[in-house]
Amino acid sequence: MDTQRQKFEREYRVGKLLEKGGFGTIFWGLRIQDELSVAIKHVPKEKINHWITYEGERVPMEVCALRKVSKIPGCITILDHFVCNDCVIIVMEKPDPVMDLFDYIDEQRTLNETLAREFFIQILETSLQCYTAGIIHRDIKDENILVNLKSHSLKLIDFRTATFLKDDMYYEFSGTRICAPPEWIRLGCYHGKRANVWCLGVLLYVMLCGEWPFKKDEEIICAGLDLCPRLTNECRDLLKKCLSVHPAERPTIEDILKHPWITEQKEPPTGDAPVCRPCIMCKRSAELK
Structure with missing residues (x-):
């Protein structure tokens, strides 16, 4: 049972496709709790080369880096992440316009x-x-x-x-x-x-x-x-x-x-x-x- 995916699906709603490439796929989405617009990035695990232990959890280096720069105004803000069975889901702010x-x-x-x-x-x-x-x-x-x-x-x-x-x-x-x-x-x-x-x-x-x-x-x-x-x-x-x-x-x-x-x-x-x-x-x- 993929508990992380279930947790993600309880908390976020996935919308239209924004971008697709060799790195993975990015969707527009909503945080169900407050209907905040977010960007949801799906990265297949086979595409991730660099894993690291951060705050006791094994995560991609990308997640670690985003966490470390999260308070910098000029960097995109990570809101959440989920390490699922087949992919890693990264939820980020979606500035507009x-x-x-x-x-x-x-x-x-x-x-x-x-x-x-x-x-x-x-x-x-x-x-x-x-x-x-x-x-x-x-x-x-x-x-x-x-x-x-x-x-x-x-x-x-x-x-x-x-x-x-x-x-x-x-x-x-x-x-x-x-x-x-x-x-x-x-x-x-x-x-x-x-x-x-x-x-x-x-x-x-x-x-x-x-x-x-x-x-x-x-x-x-x-x-x-x-x-x-x-x-x-x-x-x-x-x-x-x-x-x-x-x-x-x-x-x-x-x-x-x-x-x-x-x-x-x-x-x-x-x-x-x-x-x-x-x-x-x-x-x-x-x-x-």
């Missing part, structure tokens, strides 16, 4: 520097708070960030690849290959915080330029940035520092928060600013000169 940053950028085409800065600072601060909680996300990208359409506040989601933060090297890569740092591609190891700064640099580039800075392993290893001319010098400098091929040359998050591009306060742009879509035209123009 939200859109993931991937779709948000696609709709906007690119973000101006003012808005990109606002978003980037939030993710930097959330990353630092995760460090304090002893967790590193390892897959910060636009698809794993929710944008509140009213307040512009962000929520970091999908902690499948998260693990405990440590000072030693990591020898397994968990995340999106296109966001992998060059040291992992070349050497098969990386330092967590320095790799995270690389990932944050990729995110900033995507927000500003609407495309990935690198698409192949060879491009990642070389880290040759083709930056759009419309970006300010301070912005270009920060991107180059975060996406340095040498890990030791990348700034810490604390350093990034002190960078001139982050600390400068500019008035929001008025009118419709010209938009590069998505830096490809700049590249083509340069090639024709």
Whole structure:
């Protein structure tokens, strides 16, 4: 008898499908007690590679990570979890109205520097708070960030690849290959915080330029940035520092928060600013000169 599943079915009602992928399935749902809207994630046990004992219970690392970051405003909040016979069910808050940053950028085409800065600072601060909680996300990208359409506040989601933060090297890569740092591609190891700064640099580039800075392993290893001319010098400098091929040359998050591009306060742009879509035209123009 699956007592955990029975307990879940007594407490929650499953609604429409929201997302389905290799990781599992996410449904909209209701908590029966107060009719609170929730997101319900079903993960088959065979898809879970990392289990850990947390507060006396054997749970996936994802559940442990979510519990540890649960008080961080910039992280999605876990409400409940159930370890069933065939799967693990994770119940989380369902903010509304939200859109993931991937779709948000696609709709906007690119973000101006003012808005990109606002978003980037939030993710930097959330990353630092995760460090304090002893967790590193390892897959910060636009698809794993929710944008509140009213307040512009962000929520970091999908902690499948998260693990405990440590000072030693990591020898397994968990995340999106296109966001992998060059040291992992070349050497098969990386330092967590320095790799995270690389990932944050990729995110900033995507927000500003609407495309990935690198698409192949060879491009990642070389880290040759083709930056759009419309970006300010301070912005270009920060991107180059975060996406340095040498890990030791990348700034810490604390350093990034002190960078001139982050600390400068500019008035929001008025009118419709010209938009590069998505830096490809700049590249083509340069090639024709």
